[in-house]
Amino acid sequence: MNSRSIQQFIFWSFTLSFVCFLGPSHAKTEVEQLEDSPRHHEWVDVAYGDGETIRCFLIYPEVKEAADSVIVIHENRGLTDWVRLVGDKLAAEGFVAICPDFLTGKGPNGGGTSSFSNSDEARTAIYQLDQNKINEALDAIVPYLRELPSTTDKVSVVGYCWGGGQCFDFATREKSLKSANVFYGRPPEEGYSNIQCPVFGYYGENDNRINATIPETKEKMKEAGNTYDPVIYAGAGHGFLRAGMEDDASEAEKKAVQEAWDRFIAILKK
Template identity: 50%
Template sequence: MKYLIITISLLFVSQTLFAQDFALEQLEDSPRHHEWVEVSDGDRTIHNFVVYPEVSEDAMAVIVIHENRGLTDWVRSFADQLAAEGYIAIAPDLLSDFDEEHQKTSDFESSDAARNALYELDQDQITQDLKAVQDYVTQLPAANGNVVVAGFCWGGSQTFRYATNADGLSAALVFYGSAPTDGEQISQISTPVYGFYGGNDQRINSTIPETSELMREYDKEYIYNIYEGAGHGYMRTGDAPDASQLNKTARDSSWEWIRGILSDLDE
């Protein structure tokens, strides 16, 4: 496996089609080191946004799996927020190498087009891309070898699915994503799974009882919180300056739990 690392300044031209001004402002004000990294796996090239923490020791890494609009500015800003907590964050663009005209999320003409393309992806390809990214980030000189995966919406579902395929994960953080319903898949999970859900998201929350039962049946660790009054996507919407109080409260409470989980894993 070969890696090509491209370091780009903080003033990297934004992914304009999917710009979120508050997220861009946060990225531009960040003192942390940002890189765009290409990870090659076979004949595929996966584009990744990497943020390093300002710490004096090797750090745990977190793979951040984006929502169903691809690698947006907010996902990059979340990666930066993780780095602010002391962790290496890597956010792969799973629309990488989609076709000759679309090599990354920002090549799509609209967020709807990016979303439509995302649902055409082969699930095994997604798994292989994530494994390549995990292998890359595990081997970084500044990393301590411990890796967590976290994802939102579509990325939350992919996080749960990746936990059924991956080895060596310290934890999986699933934000408002559904779980596999196949017991054989669930039986392959070897890491704790933490679920973060908004109370006003019954489309996802209606799946929690079955997920909980399956995880219990196969003796897997599954702990979740439901934040009352918060909607689907509250980690992003709660981050915005005009966030509703319920989404903001859910987002802030989730961050408290994230810090606790990662701190316990890092001891």
């Protein structure tokens, strides 16, 4: 092999390694990844309350047997493409995933999250939501999932940031959940004795606002006789699952994402 061939070999070897390291998720936008997904996606309206509906993004896995379900509760930015992609990644692991849009009907011209012009407007709308309506919608999604022909009766819930708090709250009301997975969300103010499922926490090391609540939450869950298993991921901050999936993520954030995601999937598959 001459020197030119050697240089070309080194160049293409490096290029291939670099592309493999980045992977397709870094080469494409969230929308492009969703469009390229082999899994079935659809929008559904779940009825709740007094004739109201909540718009949800529903994703099916490519499996032959009935699948367990996961409710994915979005951040305070609403149902973004990133959250929908998380749902698709759950379906890739063999679960039916449903991602409700709690901004359904709250946007311009009666739209949902996608109708807001920016995330700040969506965030403002999130904090104006009626908590009772949120509760009613979540309460309706569980039976909706169980009535699908392709699901088992096992339903877990996961939430991120604002959704993490909603996830923990939901566990105090819905006694049939398989597990509640709280990603950097606040704990509930009350209702610990009502929790019937294990609660797993995922927290970034550099998130003192949320992490300051962990010791008291441990005590309250222990007093109630419930399982609460919080894990703090080194070098990561609040919202690390999203941050760690960005192209400019730090090595610590990437490591936190991989470890937290692997743990999350292992819990769901138990």
